[in-house]
Amino acid sequence: MNYPVWQLDWAGGGLLIAVIAVIHVYVAHFAVGGGLFLVLLERKALAAKSTALMEYARKNARFFLLLTMVLGGMTGVGIWFTIALLNPAATSVLIHTFVFGWAVEWVFFLGEIVALFLYYYTFGRLSPGRHLILGWIYFICAWMSLFVINGIIDFMLTPGDWLVDRSFWSGFFNPTFWPALFFRTFLAFMIAGLFGFVTAVFIKEEQARHTMVRFSGKWLLAPFVLLMLSAWWYKAALPGELQELIFADMPELTFFIQTFFVLSPVLVVGGLVMAVWRPDKVRFALAALLLLIGFVYMGCFEFIREGGRRPYIIRDYMYSTSILKEDQEAVRQQGVLAAGRWVKNRTVDQDNRMAAGREIYNLLCLSCHSIGGPLNDILPIAERFSPSGMNAVLASMGKANSYMPPFAGNAAEREILADYLTLGLVHRLPAVKPLVALEDVAPFAHEPESRYLLSAWALDGMSFTSNPEESGIDFSPALPIIRAQLIGRAEAPELLRDGVTVTYRLRLADREVTGDMQPREGAFVAELAELANVEQPYHLVTVAAHLHGEQVARTRLMVAQSAEVDCNHCHGAAKAAEQQGLSRATAANILERHDRRSNTELVARFDQGDTIVCAECHADSSRNMAGRDEVLNLSASLHGFHAAYMADQGAAACAFCHPTAAQGASQSLRGIHHSLGLDCLNCHGSISDHGAALLKAEQAAGKARASELLAMIDNTTLPVESIVARQPWLNMPDCLACHEDFQPPETDSAFNRWTTEKEEIFHNRLADEGSLYCGACHNEAHVLYPAVNPYGAHLDIQQPMQYQGDSLPLGANRQCKTCHTIDMEYEMHHANSLADLRNDPGE
Missing domain, CATH: 1.20.1630 (Formate dehydrogenase/DMSO reductase fold)
Incomplete structure (x- = not known):
């Protein structure tokens, strides 16, 4: 310096x-x-x-x-x-x-x-x-x-x-x-x-x-x-x-x-x-x-x-950067370009950005790394990363990478260095948006005199797959599940089950898939195993209900199952424009890093053609896989470890693995909350918050690795001791944390207020009458009506358009006749259900 x-x-x-x-x-x-x-x-x-x-x-x-x-x-x-x-x-x-x-x-x-x-x-x-x-x-x-x-x-x-x-x-x-x-x-x-x-x-x-x-x-x-x-x-x-x-x-x-x-x-x-x-x-x-x-x-x-x-x-x-430990924070706040005595580029613009990146490299990296040399060569390291991935790695220094000194620059200098290493030094190609072939589809015609209404929805609008058949690694959560309920329209509508069969049909790139939905817990349910290995994120599913063998209702719903898992940002092997799925080269790098850190031999199995299923060791309750008792569950392991890399990246941290990026192919956040400007952080907290909550539950279970990862986490919204421990897929953000008594929200954060029982999770919650699922009227949590799909105006609002001619939740704005044949004067399903929707896009 x-x-x-x-x-x-x-x-x-x-x-x-x-x-x-x-x-x-x-x-x-x-x-x-x-x-x-x-x-x-x-x-x-x-x-x-x-x-x-x-x-x-x-x-x-x-x-x-x-x-x-x-x-x-x-x-x-x-x-x-x-x-x-x-x-x-x-x-x-x-x-x-x-x-x-x-x-x-x-x-x-x-x-x-x-x-x-x-x-x-x-x-x-x-x-x-x-x-x-x-x-x-x-x-x-x-x-x-x-x-x-x-x-x-x-x-x-x-x-x-x-x-x-x-x-x-x-x-x-x-x-x-x-x-x-x-x-x-x-x-x-x-x-x-x-x-x-x-x-x-x-x-x-x-x-x-x-x-x-x-x-x-x-x-x-x-x-x-x-x-x-x-x-x-x-x-x-x-x-x-x-x-x-x-x-x-x-x-x-x-x-x-x-x-x-x-x-x-x-x-x-x-x-x-x-x-x-x-x-x-x-x-x-x-x-x-x-x-x-x-x-x-x-x-x-x-x-x-x-x-x-x-x-x-x-x-x-x-530190190896020649910065005294006691001066590290002061240098970080000032910035290395301002603090360094022998610096040319003290201010940075587009013209000198790469030159400034080289100066930051000289100040903070040169003491340990060579460029093309036999020891600690930076080139093969930089080749693995995209600019955003390298930015995450630089942020992890001193935490997940404890043998490297904490990055001494500010956030802007970290981004400049990341760009220099990945675009200036090794000239990695910028990420491209995968192609998605999807056209808008009009809903089925409205039949106001029909005696039946069929509602169908996916339990999770954020489902993704690691494409295990292609990539060789499987850390996917549960397969997409769709649920349907058939309602007999009347003054007092009836939920029909006896004599009812429900089927589904969807078209993949190479074939049409059909199947029967099974009666379960007051509805009809199907797991779409056919979507385990796909590269298109959206699939329009047609659901038909038969009463005593006669078709009485049909509708469509959109099921999102994305393969847009962008591990390549940090694990190499940039994807081609037409590819969404995880590549084998990227999977191999993930497993190689796992072997180095955890003394496993997964690469050897991978090279022999085995598909590595992470949940064999790391429990995944979404798939009912118990894993090994002494090992962190999969959600705690993934979020807890990566929190050290992405602590200050906000919702962008989620988009590294989940298909939520606004510039991505899937754009899985499509509901009313997203339209109002809310994102992952409003419900789940930052990745530091999210990881800390999951790790605290594992720490309470006596798992030493949880304490190690917790020690690396900083930048949480609340003090770690104030964060409530949670189990994945059970303790979920509670809708009533914001919408207390179903009233308009007084806060925009559900973080740290989790459901405590399986029945309280949104996709399992029943209305007050005890039979109709919340999703039957509102759709699933990430695609709440009125929803907007970037590939077509009607794709995510098929049922509201079919039954009501608008995009609102079924029955919203006193449209009770959607199911009831009369106007309702009392709130049957939940408090405040007869109030006008505050965020009606038609107004």
């Missing part, structure tokens, strides 16, 4: 520092362990009075001096140069905090240099005792240098009480100082043994070569148990949240952790081969291979340690 940015692009993402640092650290540890190796080797040669071993010791000292002083010194300077350019703010903190420590370390380093040069150049010139003293001085100086550097390095991972008291000693002797010191010491001894193998194979005298191979093997084997014990101690010394982050929440580190533990027995076996089994068979290729394995072993440890600091460069103090 306060320094110029070093543009690395391909070499970014930590590549440069990783290469330089791992080489330097490997050589630096050899400089420690190798110092003791040299001293004990010389003692061994003196004890054995072996000229060959002493000559090997002298040559090994020369190799040691060149490697540690030249390569080690160059890479050491390289580290300082690199970190000063990549993260000057953190480098400044380390210098100013530990200036005394650095001075001490440089004194010891100077002692290393002098002692090692004297040790090598006085071979054969000093008495053995004095020469060994030089060797011991070198080793002590090298180990003390490690002692000091270890405190500073581990301070960045576990600063401990320094965060409170800013004391040099609190930062230096931090919680992981001692276990890290022992771990690095034993690792240094093992590395000395690995280098010993490489140099030993060049000894010409066979006996001396075998002796040194065995000697080097002991250096590999003897410290190993102590190394593993110190590694366990190191892990135990980490704070609990840090352990969870490294070993559970960061799948990016899984490879390095697994490789570290796999290579541990490899090094032991190599040592046994060298030292015990067949030292005479050891060749340079095997010794060099073990040395390379040791290098990878060290690299894995350093990657784990460095990764454990995320999202910080100095844990709990400075």
Whole structure:
């Protein structure tokens, strides 16, 4: 933020520092362990009075001096140069905090240099005792240098009480100082043994070569148990949240952790081969291979340690963006373009939008990501997302993506960066509106003298499918259900059931479907299983009623079953213009992310042709699938997890998965509430509200994952403790929360006031007389009359137009003769039913 940015692009993402640092650290540890190796080797040669071993010791000292002083010194300077350019703010903190420590370390380093040069150049010139003293001085100086550097390095991972008291000693002797010191010491001894193998194979005298191979093997084997014990101690010394982050929440580190533990027995076996089994068979290729394995072993440890600091460069103090934790909120409010010292585009318009996006990338992303490089390449990440999807991911940083720092910019800068990454950097094609082939259809002719009225409606106007046969993943709720009631018109109308049969008919793209509706709970019901895999969102269904075999009434209703599930915004595989359904490529990415986060193996099953049914594990009461007791139900899991990504996106968050977007193909919100400007939030709350309510019920059931997800949720309308827990498909928004006693509403929010019984849900609620469903007159909850379908004026008002010639609920505005053959003077169905409709579109 306060320094110029070093543009690395391909070499970014930590590549440069990783290469330089791992080489330097490997050589630096050899400089420690190798110092003791040299001293004990010389003692061994003196004890054995072996000229060959002493000559090997002298040559090994020369190799040691060149490697540690030249390569080690160059890479050491390289580290300082690199970190000063990549993260000057953190480098400044380390210098100013530990200036005394650095001075001490440089004194010891100077002692290393002098002692090692004297040790090598006085071979054969000093008495053995004095020469060994030089060797011991070198080793002590090298180990003390490690002692000091270890405190500073581990301070960045576990600063401990320094965060409170800013004391040099609190930062230096931090919680992981001692276990890290022992771990690095034993690792240094093992590395000395690995280098010993490489140099030993060049000894010409066979006996001396075998002796040194065995000697080097002991250096590999003897410290190993102590190394593993110190590694366990190191892990135990980490704070609990840090352990969870490294070993559970960061799948990016899984490879390095697994490789570290796999290579541990490899090094032991190599040592046994060298030292015990067949030292005479050891060749340079095997010794060099073990040395390379040791290098990878060290690299894995350093990657784990460095990764454990995320999202910080100095844990709990400075983020990897170089922004202090205590300054994060102030920067967010001001905006990074305004707060940054070296910024060109402080104001943004269409002409400089992409340039400003690049500057935001440089300030907030460049420290960890490369562009096209081998480490942390941003390109394949950005290719998966649409601009809105990337915006959601940026919003989740610090919450769902806890290893990334919270986005430090404001909402406008987040959108600018999302556009730059997805449109400017990878040029993802913008989303297209799927094609819908649908024409308006006039209702059946009105027959005012008919003795019968048939009302039919769908239970849910928001039904959607993940198209499991095509996509291979099934998280669809219950299939569309239609319900019908046949009314015998009279002064006192009668609900007819005896001798009545009801059928339905609809046309799909390739065939016509017919079926019988079954009598159930005072009505006739059918589940439209034929709509499980469709790409057209609307289907006009004809329903006919027969009394004793004779057709007495017919009507039409619109059933919406959309495949417009836009997971591709975040999970890749942009859809073609003619496609609505979820693609297999998108489904594969969803399952891959699930496997990484939850340690499942769903991708393997998917690749074998299995359809992954989410409700097999995550209970879905809409489909009567029990799932697994210890796992969150499907609604809580989906809404609770994604709330961290979409907390501030309002109703647009719902449209990522539900077919509600005004620019989408389905536009499933078509009723009077939508016409009046209400949206999902008025009934269900924001996705944060919605997710919190669902998670609280799961938390009460003792599911630990619910508490984890709740901790990520912010931006709720009410304090989380005030949100009433709810079960999906049972505790629904209650219409009477706004329309108390069926009166005009005094509020426009039903959130947090749920139904408590199945019978109170709108599509199950009966009128006061106890037989007629609310939906028979009003249609279903999301398409309440008067409804407006974007594809045709009559499509969603077939029955009001058929029976009344208008778009109003059946019987509205005192049109009681729709069912009754006389005008009514008292309110039979519910209070206020004889009042005029306040929002009559015909007025």
